[in-house]
Amino acid sequence: MTTQHRLKEIMLANKLNLKEFSEKIKIPYRTLQNYLLGKRTIRMDALTNICIHMGINLNWLATGKGEMYDRKGTEKVKTLGGTIEWLNE
Template sequence: MSISERLQIFISHTGLNLKEFSIKSAIPYRTIQGYLADERDPGPESLTKLSAQMDMNIDWLLTSEGNMFRSSSSPTLTPDETALLEAYRAADEAGRAALLITAKAMARKP
């Protein structure tokens, strides 16, 4: 998985849209777009901002090693959990309701 893919997962996990993430991280919107398009990788200044402003574990961003967040109170999602969360967030209201009903039904033990 590339840095741009991990950054997309991280942004998705925060629940912020790209503009909100840009403001909160203090990294210009266009710069983040470049990272997500895999046009360039974050430099030392942006890595410092991601760590300080967003609690991102830079080792995870660069190597996939360790937890997504520096603080231990934030759990790391598995790729399947991330995919489910992204599908839920991308769905309309009816789709979200259907996903919740399905997940609850599948979680029931016989």
Template sequence: MSISNRLREVIEYKGLNIKAFAELLNVPYRTLQNYLLNERDPSAEVLIKISDVLKVDLNWLMCGKGEMFCQSLEHRLTNKEKDLINHYRKMSNDTQIVFDITFKNLTEK
């Protein structure tokens, strides 16, 4: 499957038409049409914009590997990891510094 096919898949999944997709990305309609017709490959800048705006995984968009959309880090964390992050965020800056140093020393041994 080509990038143009994957772009079509994203447009369809998001329920957009070509015009709305072009406006969302701030890309000329005709340029997007050229991408979809496989007459032109999107620039790296456009691919990054698609990834940023629509949270499309770049690896999937370019190579077809992995999932269509980026999974946020929060979805990949265990409950224990989320709890640790929440506790860390509640610490004062001084306590965070001590924690960072202690954690680094613990993991280096």
């Protein structure tokens, strides 16, 4: 399975269309569309961004190995987000 297929799997699992997914992961619609069509190579920073916003295991997204969701990583991101909000208060 390719990275493009795994992106589609994330969209299906989260019941998101292309527009909703692009907004959620903060990647422009056309860029995401090109990733899905294989017209553009997905850069590591884009993969990382997707993982942060969706709670996805980076190893799974990049290679297909492991579980789709990264439970520990998601908790770290939530904790970091809470810390940043607290610091901004």
